[in-house]
Amino acid sequence: MVPETDFLADSKVTPGKLEFLRDSVRFEVTGTIPIESAFSPKNPKISLLFKSSENSIFFDDLELTKNVGEYSYKESFVLAFEPWMEGAFLEAQFFYGKKAQAEPSQKKVLARGVITTPLLAKIGNVNPDEPIPQVGLFISTGVMDADLSRSKEFVIKFAAGSSTISKSASNQQAIADLKSFLTENSSVLSLKITGIQSPEAAEGKSSKLGMDRAEAVNQLLTQSNISVRDSVTEVKSRWNDWFDFRLLLRENEKLSTQKKDQYYAVLLNGSDYQTQAEALRKISGFNQVASDLFPSLRAAKIEVVAKPLPGLNQEQTALLQKALNEDDNNSELDMTDWAIAGEASPRLEDKEKIYSKMTELFRSVIPYNNLAVVKMRLAQRTLDQTTKANLWKEANKLLYQASKIATDPYVMHNQGQILVLQGKTWDAYKKLSDASVLTRNQDFLRYNESLRGALDIMRGDYKLATLRFDYPYSEPKDFFNKGLAYFLSKDYSNASLSFEESVMAGRNYGYGYYGLAMVAAESGQKEVALLQLDKAIHASELIYQKALVDPIFEEIRTSDEFFQIFRPSVKINEK
Template identity: 25%
Template sequence: MNMVKKYIAFFILCTTIASYSCNVVQVKKKADNQKIYLDPNNLERLGDSVRFDLTVILPNAMLLRNETYALFPYFKYDNETYFFEKKLRVKGDTLDVYSSVKLTESYTMPFVNGMENGSLYAKGEVSNNQGVRQYETEEVLVSTGIITTASLSQIGQYRGQEQYPVLGLWIEPYQQETVGMLSKNNFKDLKDAFSSYSGIPFTAKAPFLKVLEGPGDWTYKLKKLKALPSFGKVQREVLNPFVQKAVRAPWDGEGISDLQLSILSRSIRKGQVPADTLSENDYIRAVDMEPGWNEKEEILRAMVEVYPSAFAFNNLGFVFANKANRTRNTKDKNQLLENALFAFNRSNAIFENPYAVYNLGIVFWLWEDKFSAYNSFYRAFTLTEFDEIKKVHQAALGAVSIFNGDYRLAVIHLNNAEKSPVNLFNQGLANVLSGDYYNATIQFENSAIQNMSNGFPFYGLAIIAARNGEETKLYENLKKAITRNQFLRDRAAADYEFAAYHNKEGFKEVIR
């Protein structure tokens, strides 16, 4: 009898093992039939990150009620692997055995250099209620490469041009829109003059003083002052005389000669004579006379010691920022940007102005901090009513909006910017990325007409041709682009905008 029981037990055990093995085989077979989709079809850099939706479709009756399926995505690049915390997960007891199941999840990963040539993979896993893994699918290649076209947006950074672009806003003295920038005829002087003015009651002065003490350049302050009672009287008797004095440049022949100025400024730079040997007007002339960045820096360093002003600190920061853009050594570049940051903050500490605030945005842009750059450019835009400066701010806002993936906002900003070759290229780039190839073509062609030596608009036209499958136009425009710019030649060889053509002889011949 005991022997019969043993046979029965052995039979049940064998049946269970066979049943389990059969189920595992079925799970494996069905799990291998999982379908994984990416939205958008290609990974794309937006700002400082890569964002995408991942979808997996599982066959019906793939899981038992006590089983769980999970999909693990990960990204491999340069011998590194980025693992996503979120998993696509579903339990068998929540499914209809007669229907397939569709799972979707949104993912974000920070973009770092080298990722553009990496690949997204995924692996599925089935486990029981105790979390014990029963089966793992094969590694699935979901997508290769990251499109970084938005990073082509420009605010004058050096990218293989014939000459280094000049970045930022330089303050010109003796202009009505820059009234108050110098240490003489500054807003403190105006406030002092207004405080002693007896043409209106003391209580009526408070709103005027509040505006003068607040942020913004002269055009910004003047707009606010115009809304105050008694403005007409104050303008005639206080403001106009101040402005006329502030914008009156030194007469020709006044002061020392150019030769004497050159000798004295050189002596000051060498520390041989005191910095206060020159007047503020002399320093302004001396800076204009020197073509070199190092010489300008030395003169402005001396100037801020004896004539600290929003003008001097902004222009000193401007020099630091442009020297940084010309420096390859990372440590030296960061130090120059730190110096620029300090100088612009000192300029704004005297009074917040649209020049130094904009230039802070340039520093953040060069530091790859596009969020802070946008905030600075937008703040600068609100601090002026001077149309020419506002156009510069609009152009910068458009460029950063492209990088951050807000292409429609970029187009709005760039529509209000100056129609320069760089801005027209940026506008075309925004149109391409938003799918408006017709207007993109127009902007790229207009950019090329203004500067035929610039390869970027032709590169944009090549991207449009690649997306439209126009192989002849692609090769024609790409050749024009890369013969004009080495940066674009190096980029094209690995640009995933041209991934479908990389192995074609025509493409290889163009970039060879």
């Protein structure tokens, strides 16, 4: 008889939580089996099983080395990652005796799930319960990327405790700059007015001052003949919130990185506003920082997202329709007119007709590239994989024709984007890298480098990825990818700030909340992690399913509070 010894007691896996890295899962299993004289197990064997509800891998028996008082084993593994592994568990199994055993004598789970955080990077994939991501870059006439939105922030400053707008030079200049921006970008997608308050006593003890400031700025826009649709205007306030202070702190060149980290340690610790305020006052030099930064918080911010609105006049529109309805390969409109018509058409079906006709009329990169983008975006709208693959194939043919006419960064970017969606990330990265070399256009690079940065995350180059996002963004996905790069680089301060910016840019975009939950979990802030996770899982079914198996939350998954936040969703699904 073999004594009741736990022969798997010191069997362990390194790293303790399995991780996805560069298309694979790498780990090492080590341990010992004690030799206890005559009571030692005969013919001991150690096997590994990697199993989920969908699939499994049975490994060969581990090689045992017999020592004086024990058998030891140490073996490394590299597995090509497959999606089923994300929710799988790695189990060590102990066998002994001369006869083959169907069931092991002992089992031990070494790891549950695989951390696949890099795969959260937003690269244009479509998920059924989420908004369709915009992919592909059109070539516009005159202004590159004219169909892409532009965002800008304007600040109106106030005296301490006041909601009356002074006619200061800076305020007048802010309104003048806003008018100029809207003249150049007349199609307003969103306008947010946020009244904010300094922590100073003179700023009051409620959010009323901040909202009064926001309302005053809204009235000022009307008085300044700045008219924006109510449906795209949002008037709100922020109070007892250190978000704006952190933005100013990050840009403050007077403070060293080490000093900033002292502030971030307080601002990101999950405590309530008042507790954080008291902790900040204890940091040496805080009075000077407050003197420098607090006046800038007596303000209201105007955040505008807008784009140019090109189009044809009535006579040109008639000529366009005539050309589209005839088989003749002549047109009274020049290529610029056609290109503008394509840009101005909101429906993909209309763009398709225009760009298709342009390929008959003009030998140019523009129609072939832009028609390819239409195909790419139509592919985004279908869940049928055969139809999607055919549309990508058509787009690639058009991009090949465009590349024969001229070498163009937009064409290369679009070829790279299709490769990304096809899962050919390494080939895609080469295309996107070549595209970045061809132009210094900042709007193009902002878009191209954000996708390239997402691929850096998936490729495991996290530090490099953080450098890719050194551009002004307005989309929640870009802030999220930026936060992901910092998180994987273990720079949790910048990760948290970027995830918060993602949340601010899109409150219904659950990934920003998920990022904040990951930061909190890694920092040991259980309550904060649960709070953010609760918001995240109700925004997306994909996030809901991922949170259930993500090893990042292993330490809080066994708590009643963790499952409590999932129960409302479970009840809805059961109905």
